[in-house]
Amino acid sequence: MNTYRSLTKEEIGRLEAQACTAADWNEVQVAERFTTAHVHHARFSGKIRLGVFEGEFQLAGGVRKHAGLSYVVLHNVTVGDNCLIENVKNYIANYDIGESTFIENVDIILVDKKSRFGNGVEVSVLNETGGREVVIHDHLSAHQAYIMALYRHRPLLIERMKAVIEGYAEEHASERGTIGNHVTIVNAGYIKNVRIGDCCEIEGAGRLKNGSINSNAADPVHIGYGVVCDDFIVSSGAHIEDGTMITRCFVGQACRMGHNYSASDSLFFSNCQEENGEACAIFAGPFTVTHHKSTLLIAGMFSFMNAGSGSNQSNHMYKLGPIHQGALERGAKTTSDSYVLWPARIGAFSLVMGRHVNHPDTSNLPFSYLIEDKNTTYLVPGVNLRSVGTIRDAQKWPKRDLRKDPMKLDQINYNLLSPYTIQKMMKGREILKELERVSGETSETYAYQSAKIKNSALNKGIRFYETAIHKFLGNSVIKRLENIRFRSDEEIRQRLVPDTSIGKGEWVDVSGLIAPKSEIERVMSEIETGTLCTVKQMHERFAEMHACYYTYEWTWAYEKMLDFYHLEADKVTARDIVAIVRQWQESVVWLDRMVYEDAQKEFSLTSMTGFGADGSKTEQQLDFEQVRGVFESNPFVTAVLEHIKVKTALGNELIDRLKGLLNENEA
Known part of the structure; x- marks a missing residue:
């Protein structure tokens, strides 16, 4: 921390000789070791504090520049040690600048009034006309935003949440802006009322107005050329590049936005990737991805979602304005040129193909295909459970979590099978x-809400769902009983009893956080009563819930296991557990075989179309193998086969541990 002193007459003389001026030199203070050598063509007004200029910056291409000030106008500014500020076209006003910061070729950087720096901005998410506003702030999580946007039937809750955020915004309001340590701002235009965190890089941004860039040393933010941001908050690790334009938006941790993407009144949470297209009033939960110029996302709620080229939705069905909204639950995908007329709700991990105008609600039929044929929506339930794409997605999301900040704002559960699904x-x-039962087993098609289900699809759907249920419950039982050698059925029963009563009943997906509804209700009640009265406390409660997921999951799975397999808690035996494990093994192997067969389609003769330049079928196949590899050695395929072996062995290991409690025939 520097201690400051006034300039000496000799120093003032040297500065004036170096084309520096001040409205009042008495208002200029400097660090103890300050020297005038690297300060020239500078104009000072208001209260000025200058650190030492002893360091050097090495730029790309090997150019070196010494710290200092040249061709700048500073008004009410503190400059930290070893900064370089040069070629400021207009001026910098009312800022505290940290150490080792590099500012060059900028137009203007100022704070013109008491500012909240984007905190407290209301974002009209989901409904453009208002009514679901989310108030953004530095530590906004997807879970806080979810509650604020959707639980409008609890006005006291919303009022209290707004009051908490209002308090935070007011606490962090100031008439002075901050630019952190090791920041780079070059070739930028208009920067007004923006708070900039440590290690941020801003290159060629066009306009940044009323916002916070929460960069830090662990996970810096990069703002690139032509970017325009108004009324915004950008979280750590985010990259906003290449002409992106955002207005009234929250950008979460490790998000990537670029290639002229435009968004207004939207929320983007951790690891979203948005390029080329357009968003309006969307709630983009973690891993919402869109890459195509022709794609519009509007008035929808998404997470773990991939939007195909030309995907579109309408929120303007009647004549009262854009008031309709919809949701694609976690893991849903849209194919090229898909269209959904809101209101609608698409179940988790479903695939939407074609145009759907009859407001489908398939939330209780997850892992489905929605296919349009002659303006009719056909539903194929559960079929996505066998899709190689679904399994690949589930594997890639954890690997694509780019957050490096130790403070994770969003609590993300990646599980494909959970109490929620x-x-x-x-x-x-x-x-x-x-x-x-109602329509008869021989019906060719069944009507479900606004969709039709073919007979064969219905029967396969029942099997898909039953198989996934067996798989999940078996997973849970094996995990609960692992590494213990039981001497009696009673010991098994004791071990099966959950550690907590929390987890019973309905579960919800709160934009990435999978949790018992009872716990979400408890958090909301604590906010209403004032028990949770700070942003930090809310964050800690969600983090605690996430950390306890597997404990709560077993409570739910235990109750469902007893019900699904028609067991009584005080009569469960080793024989019952072995039956569950064998059913689990069958389910795992069957699903993996289906995924294996689905992957095999990627290596069919049809898939080889377009390979082999002007050659024979043999050359076509050789070209394909050089580019795509051989099916048997494909990493994903070998992983599926290995998964079958590992899971079969895991089940056998538990059965072996229970053999002593079985009679000879069962063993």
């Missing part, structure tokens, strides 16, 4: 069986 499959299974 399994409860929906259980409901879906009941729905399909009831459709079959």
